[in-house]
Amino acid sequence: MVRSIHPRTIQEVKEKADIVDVISEHIVLKKKGKEFVGICPFHDDTKPSMTVSPSKQFYYCFSCGAGGNSIKFLMEFTRANFSDVVLSLAKKNNINIESLDGPQDDAYKRELSRKEELYKILRISKNWFKSQLNNSLGKEAMNYLKSQRNLSSNIINEFELGFAPNSWNDLFNYLLKVEKLPINSILSSGLVISKDNSDKNYDKDGLIARSGKIDKLILNQALENFTGNSNYKKSLDVKDFDIFFAKGLSLENGAATISNFTATLIANGMKYAHKIDQPFMCKWLVCGGGRKNKYLLESIKDNFKNISIEPIDQYEVDGDFVESQAFGYLAIRSFLKLPISFPDTTGCKEPTNGGVIVKNF
Numbered sequence: 253m254v255r256s257i258h259p260r261t262i263q264e265v266k267e268k269a270d271i272v273d274v275i276s277e278h279i280v281l282k283k284k285g286k287e288f289v290g291i292c293p294f295h296d297d298t299k300p301s302m303t304v305s306p307s308k309q310f311y312y313c314f315s316c317g318a319g320g321n322s323i324k325f326l327m328e329f330t331r332a333n334f335s336d337v338v339l340s341l342a343k344k345n346n347i348n349i350e351s352l353d354g355p356q357d358d359a360y361k362r363e364l365s366r367k368e369e370l371y372k373i374l375r376i377s378k379n380w381f382k383s384q385l386n387n388s389l390g391k392e393a394m395n396y397l398k399s400q401r402n403l404s405s406n407i408i409n410e411f412e413l414g415f416a417p418n419s420w421n422d423l424f425n426y427l428l429k430v431e432k433l434p435i436n437s438i439l440s441s442g443l444v445i446s447k448d449n450s451d452k453n454y455d456k457d458g459l460i461a462r463s464g465k466i467d468k469l470i471l472n473q474a475l476e477n478f479t480g481n482s483n484y485k486k487s488l489d490v491k492d493f494d495i496f497f498a499k500g501l502s503l504e505n506g507a508a509t510i511s512n513f514t515a516t517l518i519a520n521g522m523k524y525a526h527k528i529d530q531p532f533m534c535k536w537l538v539c540g541g542g543r544k545n546k547y548l549l550e551s552i553k554d555n556f557k558n559i560s561i562e563p564i565d566q567y568e569v570d571g572d573f574v575e576s577q578a579f580g581y582l583a584i585r586s587f588l589k590l591p592i593s594f595p596d597t598t599g600c601k602e603p604t605n606g607g608v609i610v611k612n613f
Contacts, residue, residue: 257338258350266321269341271309274322278329293329294318366437366502373441376431380423381414390415435460436503458547461511464504470497471509475516515551518542522552537564539574 281288289300292313301315312319474497498506543563
């Protein structure tokens with residue numbers, strides 16, 4: 253089995269394997285100013301078309317477009333794979349070789365997979381912009397390039413020029429609905445932003461969580477750590493919940509795992525209330541913000557055999573208004589320094605006294 257090379261080793265190879273030394277072992281380089289030039293080995297070159305920059309540690313051929321760092325050059329020239337090239341350069345430059353094992357290896361592979369997906373999005377987006385230049389929307393832009401900038405069709409194609417329509421969401425809709433790409437990857441690419449110019453991702457109706465896969469091992473461990481902790485003296489504020497366990501998962505898988513973590517805790521609370529209030533209610537009406545997340549409600553229901561959980565809005569009652577009244581009631585009790593949660597309903601050792609909400613806000 254080919255072992256995964258630690259990113260530290262790869263980075264050290266990039267820093268220590270001088271590109272001029274690497275390339276000059278295979279082709280003749282001549283110094284020209286601050287750079288070197290040579291015959292490009294990647295096409296039928298008759299004059300020095302390849303430039304090698306020591307300061308940038310980068311090579312580029314102005315004829316065929318080949319370019320990259322020392323690792324890329326050897327991969328293309330020797331037809332060797334990435335790992336073999338890195339190991340060879342590491343040995344030649346007396347670099348200690350570190351490898352990844354177990355969880356580290358899995359995390360590294362997830363990161364590589366994420367980068368590959370981002371590159372895929374960039375490639376698809378590039379082709380989309382090119383297609384816009386060649387359709388009716390890009391007609392005026394094409395005329396401008398040819399008549400005012402005097403660019404030929406060959407130049408336009410060679411440099412892969414494109415056109416961005418005057419729209420906020422055309423590219424986003426294409427990537428999401430046509431190419432079926434994950435929304436978090438689209439946002440991470442930097443090609444689109446949310447309307448409020450925020451870096452937050454909102455899971456409307458639980459669509460992100462629904463597209464992900466629950467990591468059962470992480471979920472069960474998180475629940476065991478949470479429910480097995482008997483040190484909770486008071487009810488937790490939302491900011492006190494530790495969801496660090498989802499770090500390293502993709503947004504979709506993280507959303508699915510965290511949603512089921514939340515659903516299980518809510519279901520446990522409902523079961524705890526059942527011990528106090530007999531008989532067990534078979535219909536629950538939800539007025540909080542979670543009622544808008546269909547996936548969360550379905551996940552709560554999965555913890556029971558036969559119950560109904562519905563948004564209170566279905567009964568012509570404004571759920572936001574009901575929630576605001578509840579928070580108003582708690583705010584008043586908090587201001588008066590009266591208890592706002594009780595051990596009988598939370599399972600915690602002590603009631604949460606007033607003043608907490610005021611302090612947090």
